[in-house]
Amino acid sequence: MRLSYARFQPARQGVSRLATFGLAALVALAGMAAPLQSVTAQEKLTPGGGSAVAGQTTDPVVVVTLGSIDQLTRDLNYFSGAIGQPQLGGMFAMMAGTFTQGIDTNQPIGVVVPLIDGAPEPIAMLPTANVKTVLKRMEAQVGPADELDDGTMVIAIGANTVFIRQVGNWAVLARNRSVLDRAPADPSAIIGEMGADFDIGVRLAVQQVPPGMRAALIGQIRQGFDQAMKQQPNADDASLEYAAQSIEQLEQVIDQTEELMIGIDIDSTNRRILLESEFTAVAGTKLARIYEGQKPIPSAYSSVIREDAAGYVHFAGSIGPEALEQAQTSIDGALQMVKSALSQTDKLSEEERAEATDMIRRVVELIMDSAKEGKSDFGALLLTDANKLQFALGSFVSDGGEAASIVKDIAAKVQGHGDAPNFEFDVDNYKGVNMHLISADVPASEDEVQKIFGDQVRVHIGTGPKSLYVALGDASVPLMKQMIDSEGSPVAPSGSTLMQMQVNLMPILQFAQSIENNDAIAAMIDALSRADDAGELRIVSEAIENGQVSRIIVGDGMLQAIGAAARQAQQAKMNQGF
Incomplete structure (x- = not known):
């Protein structure tokens, strides 16, 4: 077939964005992964051009996947319905049905980016047993495809020339004809798992990037930091040193x-949204040792993990020497910055600046001394009911006496100020934990605060030999005592979880509604009453070999509540218009 070079001219009128949904989106995605390489048209169109050997593969630096069309359609239909905007899912389904003829809608779509001669070259992979059917469908928008001697198809999308080759039940696309020889022989082996697990997935193999390219990236970041610091009018040696440590x-x-x-992943099956990240360090490196030093440990505060909680936070893990060393360096730099910032303010006297600096130093030293014992153990719990709120936390510290001393010194510094709270120390003792009280009057104008706490906000602090407790309000003291009771019987970890946090929206909204009636909150409560969960937001971090996995999970109830709030806001706006 005689090729027409006019077909590859960038100027083409009336190219529809919707019509090029399939191929153009892939090419655009691939184009973001690497700069357009300068290759002449003659080099592109010469059969067998390039130095690659047919069938040769290169391990990708980046792998990007999209879930199958069927998966995306199901998930977007669920998500758009959950947030009260079902038309969004309908639009995607309509577009997908129109422009996916010839595509296997049960298979994921992917882009791999290998380094070829030191330069990134994206290769898009489309699940289709006959790419000519797909191209024929696009012909009205991008023009007919040309076919080269070896069966490679060529089309123009905007200013880009795209080369396409059939590889089994897949079509592979690239901007350079020779790059097609580097395409995976079985794309599903590379993108299948991540494409099935997530609607959008990105995997970066950092060690596939040559050291020179990594060094160049670091150099660019250093240059950016230097330029940013030069633009700061108050940049000093402490700020520059801290920036250097960060780099x-x-x-x-x-x-x-x-x-x-x-x-x-918008998980329509389990009715939730999942954001997951997984990080691994090179085995044997300092970074790997930092992560290997973080392991779950028995916890004195795991009792905060309760199904009836409005919210809780819990973490319990070991701390290795490498992590301590790095943390100490960062904290030393931060302290220098704080000291420098305090020295520049004119709102404090020289004596007050020295006192504030010393107090911050003592707090930081207590935190670091606690970490030097090789562990962290912390739990916080929020319970709500109609007209009742309870919040308490407990934490391991290296020296509870020092924690009490810091609070006492703060009290001495603020004593005599008209708006200072009232401090009472050692008012009670519970199982070896000294009890202290901080109270402050609530102004009559703060009626909502008074509905929650009464005429006074009362904060109870407990300091034990190796522990620190806080309870907000008198009603929270029983929770704090439950934590003290469990301190002597740490619970062994049941898995690899280092940290977990959960918020349940329903009890929080019910408490807020009991304080003051609100139409938007009422609508959210009504939506939550029909949802699969109580408006769950969950964050979990788990230890893995040389790394860590973190997950953020947004439950169906949270999405339903967001949708209800949005509909209520729209309705209120419409009512204002009449």
Whole structure:
């Protein structure tokens, strides 16, 4: 077939964005992964051009996946319905049905980016057993495709020339004809798992990037930091030193990271949204040792993990020497910055600046001394009911006496100020924990605060030999005592979880509605009453070999509540218009 070079001219009128949904989206996605390489038209169209050997593969630096069309359609239909905007899912289904003829809608779509001669070259992979059917469908928008001697198809999309080749039940697309020889022989083996697990997934194999390219990236980041610091009018030596330390830590991460994965999934089956990240460091490196030093440990505060909680936070893990060293360096730099910032304010006297600096130093030293004991253990719990709120927390500290001393010194500094709270120390003792009380009057104008706490806000603090407790309000003291009771019997970890946090929206909204009636809150409560959960937001971090996995889960109830609030706001706006 004689090729027409006019077909590859960038100027083409009336190209529809919707009509090029399939191929153009893939090419655009691939184009973001690497700069357009300068290759002449003659080099592109010469059969067998390039130095690659047919069938040769290169491990990708980046893998990007989209879930199958069927999966995306189901998930977007669920999500748009949950937030009260079902038309969005309908639009996607209509577009997908119109422009996916010839595509296997049960298979994911992907882009891999190998490095070829040191330069990134994206390769898009489309699940179709006959790409000519897909191209024929697009012909009215992008023009007829040309076919080269070896069966490679060529089309123009905007200013880009795209080369397409059939590889089994897949079509592979690239901007350079020779790059097609580097396409995976079985794309599903590379993108299948991540494409099935997530609607959008990205995996970066950092060690596939040559050291020179990583060094160049670090150099660009350093240059950006230097320019940003020069533009700061009050930049001083402490700020510059802290920035330099941050760059060094970032350099360590870039050099010693093995792999990074980020995935987003609208899970219509389990009716939730999942954001997951997985990080692994190169085995044997300092970064790997930092993560290997973080392991779950028995916890004195795991009792905060309760199904009836409005919210809780819990973490319990070991701390290795490498993590301590890095934390100490960061904290030293931060302290210098704080000291410098305090020295520049004119709102404090020299004596007050010295006292504030010393107090901050003592708090930080207590935190670091606690970490030097090789562990962290913390739990916080929020319970709500009609007209009742309870909140308490407990934490391991290296020296509870020092924690009490810090609070006492703060009380001494603020004593005599008209708006200072009232401090009472050692008012009681419960199982070896000294009880202290901080109270402050609530102004009559703060009626909502008075409905929650009464005429006074009362904060109870407990300090034990190796513990610190806080309870908000008298009603929360029983929760604090439950934590004290469990301190002597730590609960062994049941898995690899280091940290978990959960918020349940329903009890929080019910409490807020009991304080003051609100139409938007009422609508959210009504939506939650029909949802699969109580408006759950959950964050979990787990230890893995040389790394960590983190997940953020947004439950169906949270989405339903957001949708109800949006509809209520729209309705209120419409009512204002009449």
